[in-house]
Amino acid sequence: DTEVTQTPKHLVMGMTNKKSLKCEQHMGHRAMYWYKQKAKKPPELMFVYSYEKLSINESVPSRFSPECPNSSLLNLHLHALQPEDSALYLCASSQDPGLAPNNEQFFGPGTRLTVL
Amino acid sequence: ILNVEQSPQSLHVQEGDSTNFTCSFPSSNFYALHWYRWETAKSPEALFVMTLNGDEKKKGRISATLNTKEGYSYLYIKGSQPEDSATYLCAPPTMEYGNKLVFGAGTILRVKS
Numbered sequence: 001d002t003e004v005t006q007t008p009k010h011l012v013m014g015m016t017n018k019k020s021l022k023c024e025q026h027m028g029h030r031a032m033y034w035y036k037q038k039a040k041k042p043p044e045l046m047f048v049y050s051y052e053k054l055s056i057n058e059s060v061p062s063r064f065s066p067e068c069p070n071s072s073l074l075n076l077h078l079h080a081l082q083p084e085d086s087a088l089y090l091c092a093s094s095q096d097p098g099l100a101p102n103n104e105q106f107f108g109p110g111t112r113l114t115v116l
Numbered sequence: 117i118l119n120v121e122q123s124p125q126s127l128h129v130q131e132g133d134s135t136n137f138t139c140s141f142p143s144s145n146f147y148a149l150h151w152y153r154w155e156t157a158k159s160p161e162a163l164f165v166m167t168l169n170g171d172e173k174k175k176g177r178i179s180a181t182l183n184t185k186e187g188y189s190y191l192y193i194k195g196s197q198p199e200d201s202a203t204y205l206c207a208p209p210t211m212e213y214g215n216k217l218v219f220g221a222g223t224i225l226r227v228k229s
Contacts, residue, residue, distance in 0.1 A: 004159065042205060042219035043160070056216060090160070103209070104150070105217065107159040 004108035006091050012114045015081060021111045023074040023091030032074040033105065034066060035090040043090055049074060081115045088112050118142060122206060122220035129196050130228055136192045137223040139206030143187030147209050150217060151180055151191055155202040163191075163204075196227040 004025045013019050023032065031050050035043035048056035049068040063085075065077040074091055092105040121140045129135050141149065148167045154160040164173045169184040177194045193200055203224050207217035 042207075042221050044219075045216055048216065092160075104162045104165055106162070107152075109157070109159045 004091055004093055004106050006089075006108035006111050008111060009109070010112045010114075012116065013078065013081065014116050015083070017081075018077070018079045020078065021076040021089055021091075021113075023076075023093075023108055024072055025093040025106070026072055027093065027095070027106065028071075029093035029095050029106070030071060031094045031096065031103070032068060033092040033094075034074070034076055035092065037088040037090055037110070047076075078113075081113075083115050086113055086115045118208060118210060118218040120206065120208060120218055120220040122204075122223050124223060125221065126224040126226070128226045128228065131197060133196050133227075134192065134194045135196055135225065136190050137204065137225075139189045139191070139220055141187050141189075141206070141208045143185055146184040146187070149182060149189050150207045150209070151189070152205045152207065152219075153202045154205060154222070160205065191223075193225070196225070198227045198229045201225055201227050 007022045011019060033048050034046040036046050037043040045058050046060045047066045052068045052071055063080045067075040088110045090110045091108040094103045094105045096103045123138050127135060148165060150165050151163040152160045153163050163175060164180045166173060166182040171182040173180050180189055180191045182189045189206060191204055203222040205219050205222045207219040210216045210218060
């Protein structure tokens with residue numbers, strides 16, 4: 001299984017809602033990532049988990065809260081988001097937690113989030 | 117902050133044409149360069165990871181070269197097909213974290229049949 005899955009595919013939420021995005025991989029990868037992609041822009045890194053521990057937080061606002069319950073699963077908890085947070089949220093995983101430069105990342109299809 | 121530039125921004129070619137585009141990155145402290153293909157409504161897919169100056173990699177009709185001394189990589193597509201239509205992204209990792217990719221803005225390729 002060489003797939004990264006993400007649920008839901010689409011999410012519409014209000015600014016007072018709490019929701020979660022889910023990402024799963026069964027490739028035995030030890031690093032997992034959250035990216036945010038706005039229209040006509042490249043993906044921007046938000047968080048990196050290495051061996052289930054948060055290793056990079058790119059100064060993301062606290063209304064985004066990542067969680068890695070186990071090596072296969074990565075969640076992104078959303079609370080009190082703003083309309084400007086509307087974007088495509090991509091999850092990725094890679095085998096080696098960052099030491100190798102040839103650390104190919106495998107991406108999921110993304111969750112399209114709209115904040116009203 | 118890594119400055120990664122891709123050109124052209126978009127490209128429209130006819131089926132059967134060969135094409136190429138460029139990724140420019142800082143040549144100092146080069147670490148590696150990743151190329152990804154991102155088709156609409158699909159996941160970004162890794163094409164190549166290049167690490168050595170002079171590297172040339174090939175996957176079917178797509179190939180890439182790397183010049184780390186001058187800080188650029190070329191991606192070539194021979195005999196473009198409609199299914200090659202996608203956004204092509206390059207991304208060098210940063211020195212401090214090998215798994216932190218900094219993506220260029222991408223080149224959008226549209227192949228008309």
